[in-house]
Amino acid sequence: MKTIILFALIILVIYLTRVYWKRRKKAEYRLVNGYWQVKGRNGIWEYVHRKVAAWKVGGKIWKGREVHHRDGNKRNNRPENLWIMPKPEHQKIHKKNK
């Protein structure tokens, strides 16, 4: 009897690790206008830089705010490269650089 329980447990563990790896592999990415997007579990594509910036401030990005890439590289989504700022200020920065 004990061996059966042990056997069932082993199968359960194997099954769970398989499900876990499948979920991890599922993450899909794509480039849109030079920005990385990631597909969420709900099937909605989201900008990675906005997700990283939201995570950096520990919550959500307020309405009317945009995320700026400090080094100008749209694909550099490291937290230290991202700045959250109001839309008008953000537009000013980009006008200056032109």
Ligand SMILES: [Zn+2]
């Ligand atoms: Zn910007």
